[in-house]
Amino acid sequence: MKLKEKTGGVTAAKGFWAAGIEAAIKYQNRLDMAMIYSEIPCVAAGVFTSNLVKAAPVLWDKEVVENGEAVHAVIVNSGIANACTGEQGLDYCKRTATAAADALSVKENAVLIASTGVIGMQLPIDRIVAGVEQLVKSKEETLAAGSLAARAIMTTDTVSKEIAVEFELEGATITLGGMCKGSGMIHPNMCTMLGFLTTDLAISKEMLQQALSENVVDTFNMISVDGDTSTNDTLVIMANGSAGNEMITEKNDAYLLFLQALNYVNTWLAKKMAGDGEGATALFETKVIHADKKEQARVLAKSVICSSLTKAAIFGHDANWGRILCAMGYSGAQFNPDCMELFFESRAGKILIYQNGKAVDYSEEEATRVLSENEVTVVVDLKQGNEEAAAWGCDLTYDYVKINADYRS
Amino acid sequence: MKLKEKTGGVTAAKGFWAAGIEAAIKYQNRLDMAMIYSEIPCVAAGVFTSNLVKAAPVLWDKEVVENGEAVHAVIVNSGIANACTGEQGLDYCKRTATAAADALSVKENAVLIASTGVIGMQLPIDRIVAGVEQLVKSKEETLAAGSLAARAIMTTDTVSKEIAVEFELEGATITLGGMCKGSGMIHPNMCTMLGFLTTDLAISKEMLQQALSENVVDTFNMISVDGDTSTNDTLVIMANGSAGNEMITEKNDAYLLFLQALNYVNTWLAKKMAGDGEGATALFETKVIHADKKEQARVLAKSVICSSLTKAAIFGHDANWGRILCAMGYSGAQFNPDCMELFFESRAGKILIYQNGKAVDYSEEEATRVLSENEVTVVVDLKQGNEEAAAWGCDLTYDYVKINADYRS
Numbered sequence: 001m002k003l004k005e006k007t008g009g010v011t012a013a014k015g016f017w018a019a020g021i022e023a024a025i026k027y028q029n030r031l032d033m034a035m036i037y038s039e040i041p042c043v044a045a046g047v048f049t050s051n052l053v054k055a056a057p058v059l060w061d062k063e064v065v066e067n068g069e070a071v072h073a074v075i076v077n078s079g080i081a082n083a084c085t086g087e088q089g090l091d092y093c094k095r096t097a098t099a100a101a102d103a104l105s106v107k108e109n110a111v112l113i114a115s116t117g118v119i120g121m122q123l124p125i126d127r128i129v130a131g132v133e134q135l136v137k138s139k140e141e142t143l144a145a146g147s148l149a150a151r152a153i154m155t156t157d158t159v160s161k162e163i164a165v166e167f168e169l170e171g172a173t174i175t176l177g178g179m180c181k182g183s184g185m186i187h188p189n190m191c192t193m194l195g196f197l198t199t200d201l202a203i204s205k206e207m208l209q210q211a212l213s214e215n216v217v218d219t220f221n222m223i224s225v226d227g228d229t230s231t232n233d234t235l236v237i238m239a240n241g242s243a244g245n246e247m248i249t250e251k252n253d254a255y256l257l258f259l260q261a262l263n264y265v266n267t268w269l270a271k272k273m274a275g276d277g278e279g280a281t282a283l284f285e286t287k288v289i290h291a292d293k294k295e296q297a298r299v300l301a302k303s304v305i306c307s308s309l310t311k312a313a314i315f316g317h318d319a320n321w322g323r324i325l326c327a328m329g330y331s332g333a334q335f336n337p338d339c340m341e342l343f344f345e346s347r348a349g350k351i352l353i354y355q356n357g358k359a360v361d362y363s364e365e366e367a368t369r370v371l372s373e374n375e376v377t378v379v380v381d382l383k384q385g386n387e388e389a390a391a392w393g394c395d396l397t398y399d400y401v402k403i404n405a406d407y408r409s
Numbered sequence: 410m411k412l413k414e415k416t417g418g419v420t421a422a423k424g425f426w427a428a429g430i431e432a433a434i435k436y437q438n439r440l441d442m443a444m445i446y447s448e449i450p451c452v453a454a455g456v457f458t459s460n461l462v463k464a465a466p467v468l469w470d471k472e473v474v475e476n477g478e479a480v481h482a483v484i485v486n487s488g489i490a491n492a493c494t495g496e497q498g499l500d501y502c503k504r505t506a507t508a509a510a511d512a513l514s515v516k517e518n519a520v521l522i523a524s525t526g527v528i529g530m531q532l533p534i535d536r537i538v539a540g541v542e543q544l545v546k547s548k549e550e551t552l553a554a555g556s557l558a559a560r561a562i563m564t565t566d567t568v569s570k571e572i573a574v575e576f577e578l579e580g581a582t583i584t585l586g587g588m589c590k591g592s593g594m595i596h597p598n599m600c601t602m603l604g605f606l607t608t609d610l611a612i613s614k615e616m617l618q619q620a621l622s623e624n625v626v627d628t629f630n631m632i633s634v635d636g637d638t639s640t641n642d643t644l645v646i647m648a649n650g651s652a653g654n655e656m657i658t659e660k661n662d663a664y665l666l667f668l669q670a671l672n673y674v675n676t677w678l679a680k681k682m683a684g685d686g687e688g689a690t691a692l693f694e695t696k697v698i699h700a701d702k703k704e705q706a707r708v709l710a711k712s713v714i715c716s717s718l719t720k721a722a723i724f725g726h727d728a729n730w731g732r733i734l735c736a737m738g739y740s741g742a743q744f745n746p747d748c749m750e751l752f753f754e755s756r757a758g759k760i761l762i763y764q765n766g767k768a769v770d771y772s773e774e775e776a777t778r779v780l781s782e783n784e785v786t787v788v789v790d791l792k793q794g795n796e797e798a799a800a801w802g803c804d805l806t807y808d809y810v811k812i813n814a815d816y817r818s
Contacts (some may be wrong), residue, residue, distance in 0.1 A: 053738030053746050084734050086766040104585065119731020120768050122541070153683065157710050226717040229739035306456045308635040308717070311815055316814030322528020323637070329462030330638035337462050337493065357495040359529050404718055405725030 001167060001260050007362040009162025011146035012177035014200040015040050017215065019139040020148030026079030026117060031152035033128075034076040034079050035135040036196055037104065041070030042238035044112065045209035047216050047231035053358040055083035057094045057113040058234060062357060064109050065209075071238055074196060075100050075132060076111040076153050076179070082115040083231040091122045100131045102225030103136040114194050114234050116155055127365030128299035148224075150179040153194055156403055157181050167261050169254055172245035174201045176261050180235075182225060182273040193237040195220065195269060202241035202257060203248040210251075212237050212258050219266035222298065222391040224306045226275035228399070275375070284314050285377040289388040296333045297382075297389035303331030304378060305393030314376060315395035318342060319367035321353045324378055341381040346373035410576060410669050418571025420555035421586035423609040424449050424651040426547040429557030432540030434533060435526060435587045436490030440561035442537075444486045445605055446513065450479030451647035453521065454618035456625050458642035464492035465502045466522040467643060473518050479626070480647055483507050483521040483605060484541060487561050489532050491524040492640040500810075501532045508538045513544040523603050523643050525564055525590065559588040562603055565812055566590050570681040576670050576751035578663055581654035583610045585670050589644075591634060591682040604629065604644040604678060610667060611650035612657040619660075620668050621646050628675035631707065631800040633715045634686035636810070679744040683714075683801035684784065688808030694724050694786040698797040706791075708797035711739030713787060714802030723785060724804035728753060730762045733787055750790040755782035 011018045015036050022034040037096030046065040048058050062072065075096055082089050088134075097111040115123070137147065150160040163179035180195035185264060186321055204210075213233070220235060241247070286304040289299050291297035304310060307327035313320035338357035343350055348370045353362055370376070420427045425447050433440040434611050453802050455474040484505055506520040513520075524532070548554065559569040573586035589604035606728065610622075621644070629644060650656070657663050684692030696715040713719060716736035722729035731752055735753035738745060747766035752759055757779045762771050779785070 028775060051735060051738040052740075052743070053734050081731070084731055084763075084767060088767075119729075130619055197659075228716055228718045228735060231731075231735050231738060308809075309637045310812030313812050315810065318815055320528075320639075321489070322493055325462050326460060326528060326637060329460040331461075336463070338495070353530075354493075358497075358513060359491060369772050377667070396808050396813075397811055400717075401721050401724065401805055401807050401810060404721030404805075406727055 001257055003060045003261055003264055004166045006166050007176050008143040008162050008164040009146040009150050009179045010036050010196055010198045011141060011143055012164030013175040013198045015240045016198045017139045017141045018145040018149040019135045021131060021134050022139060022150030023127050025077050025127060032078045033131040033135055034149035034152035035139060036074045036140055036149060036198060038072055038238060038240045040070060040240040040242055042240045043203065043205040043208055044071035044236055044238050045205065045212045047213055049230055051229050051231050053084065053231045053389045055115060055232040056085060056089035057080055057082055057115045058232060059090065059218055060093045061112050061236065062096065063401050064112055065236065066249060068109040070110055071112060072106040072110040073104055073112065074236065075135070076114045077128060078153050079117040079317055080115060080121050080123050081119050081232050083119045083220065085120065085122055087104060088122055092125050094267045095125055096128055096132060099132040114238055115388060116153065116194050116232055119231060129361055130400050153179065153181045155181065156278050159271055159276055161208050163265055163268050165261050165264055167205055167257065169245045169257055172243045174243045175199065176244060176265055178269055180269045180273055182191055182276055193230055193233055196303065197237035197265065199237065199239045200241065200243035201239050202245050203239050207248050207255060208237060208239055211255065211262055213260050215259065215266055217262065218397040219270045220390065222389070223270045223274040224302065224393050225274065244332065271392050274394055277394035278403045279397040280394030281374065281397055282314060282395045283374070283375045284311065284395055285390060286380065286394045287388065287390045288380045288382060290384055291387040292385040294387045294389060297387050299331050299333040300328050300335065300380065301389050301391035303327045309311065311393065311396035315373065315397050317368045317371040319353060319364060319371060321359065335382050341382055343379040344370045345377040345379055346370050346375060368386065410666055410792045411489055412670055412673055413575045415573050415575050417552040418555040418586050418588045419445050419526040419605055420552055420608045421548060421573030422584040424649045425556040425607045426548045426550045427554040429561030430540060430543050432536050434486050439488045440557065442540040442544055443558035444548060445483045445558060445607060446548055447481055447647060447649045449492065449649040449651055450481060451649045452612065452614040452617050452729045453480035453645055453647050454614065455600045455643065455645040456622055458639055460638050460640050462493065462640045464490055464497035464524060464641040465493055466524045467641060468746060469502045470500065470505065470643060470645065472520050473521055474645065477517055477518040480521060480769055481519040482509055482513055483523065483645065485603065486537060487562050487564050488526040489524060489530050490526045490528050490641050491532050492528045494529065494531055498529055501534050504534055505537055505541060508541040512542055513549060521645055523601050525562065525641055528640060534648050538810045544815060546688045552712050562588065562590045564590065565687050566685055566686055568772055570678055571584050572677050573635065574670055574673055576666065578654045578666055581652045583652045583654060584608060587678055587699040589678045591685055594634055602639055602642055606646035607649065607676065608648045609652035609797040610648050611614065611652065612648050616657050616664060617646060617648055620664065620671055624671050624675055627798065628672065628679045631711060631798070632679045632683040633711065633802050634683065637714055649745065679777065680801050683803055685804035688806040689803030690783065690806055691723060691804045692784045693720065693802045694784070694799060695747035696786060696797065696799045697789045697791060699793055700791045700796040701794040701799060703796045706796050707787065708740050708742040709737050709744065710798050710800035712736045717805055720802065720805035723780065724806050726777045726780040728773060728780060730764060730768065744791050747790055752787055752788040753779045754786040755779050755784060757782050
């Protein structure tokens, strides 16, 4: 497929508007509310946290995605998560949706809500409602407005994360764009912290949900910053059909083409989120190749990027491969430690470390050089079959501790 | 039961000798080899790492414990783990046992071996063999010798960990003593890093194994420093029968009495290990009470003490209770967040934080005061049934990162 990256994020696809404003939700003088809007009704799909403790907006969105008809807007705030907030939290969610519905002249259940930030605090509902009105007034169909929205959903993220791609489908040009934010409490299970995708593709709601659910398994579900699955994890996609392609209603070639574009965008966003994990100095990738089974490869790759000891070694540029073998060993997946190979790889080169059950005679200096880049990869060759998987994390640093020892103040 | 703590560790029980020496295994001028010895043949039981990648000494000990007849000695080195060392590692294990067997005039399969330290490096076998001879020469039946052994097995531990207790059993006085070491790669599954228990109790091998296996579930398996299950986890117990009680061969009252003593010693050692986790400034305990099921209580308690975010908050003395709810929520165990209570507790007092689905109006200042002690407890009252469990971890600190970013140099 010819897939073209282009400038922009959630407003790259035709018919999508956005806004990002300062609403003083928890802090003064920072962007902290965002909106995505489509005048054309969208089909929407979503995947949400598997945490038993679900934030109020997650409960709201599940209802809208599962039982609502058409979606027109998403309202997001950063600073306060609206999780563990009881009945009042649910009521505030509804009041946010009502305010947006009134201002946009759409139904209340056409509005998705998402929150991120500290758990347990109640939203300042008056500022939220005022923020919604300001968002509606300032919305634009421009790339700049999309970027503002991407910045407004950030918490401890150091960079905003947005991407857009374009591809041809039976004569129509389809655009898919997205944005997401991390960067702590990231260990998605079913989906990730907050991610929003927009496309002008014409596709049925069922096929859209299927594509999203299928793809997160290998993208957002394969990253981890700290092993903590959030109460607010939300990934939603809105498709307004304005590209004019023939509606996708089954798993045909067009669907598979879309799945490729979706995989490209989700992989890019997921890696960005992992690399911008709280306090991180490096994106830490693990690729397991030549596995017997796909799930085996996934479990092994994820176990390595989740290991605190391995992550600390990556921070120290220390080729402490024993910790990698150890993390594979306790993952629960089968493999033969005596018949595999382990490499470190980065822009600076690729180096074989372990073979036939023990370390090869590699140069520690060379290994440290490879590990000193800001994107490093462990390649594990199981020499068993033809399946593979990748997982993405980051190093464990002083700054992770610093950020989280006193996050609330 | 009247259980009396007494001075000492592995040499507190009658008939046990010990030694600790400097053998320059990886570093100069530090104690790094230890021995426990009983002239009277012992029955031995052990639990070992569940990691698929098992260190050579773990493979050796499993064979001895499962198929050997009587055990006389344990030889331990710190500095190098003898894990991921292939055939040569297994051979070095055998040569260590042979050296000890020759010097002590016992059978080779009467010698247990344990190693801890860096993975992947080969042992300096000549210094090991010389060390064994020195250990045998310097062994003593004194409490001081037991303390030397407890110090010699340390790696990044900041304090040595030994305990002994005494209790009466049908007219005989039984002593049970033990020592253990942490303090990184601690997330035991089946047992812990390295722990050694000695007792003069008369008990059959089957009952000894049963008691140990049953008890680790609620003691060593309930601690975690960093979520990494080591390749070397080993906990062994030796019983030489010299106390003269009637041999325990079934689950009678005497067995239950011994199980209480074992639980006391293992809980004490496990908590010491958690509180002395790498870089830790505090022991972090979580107690789940009034649960429906024991396993539910265990899973919830362990999920909380394993959460990186919660551990960082404990380091910051920050009452970030939302992270605790979050960690309970992703644990996989069921509970009702709307009908539970959460307290922080320490020497400085006990404070209710969360009730009926949301935070109570507590004082942050008071909460920080409670959390500023070096032993802090989260109490979760599920208000469901009568089961409970406790788990022990430590805070996540700058020093954890420092220690592990450059452990090998």
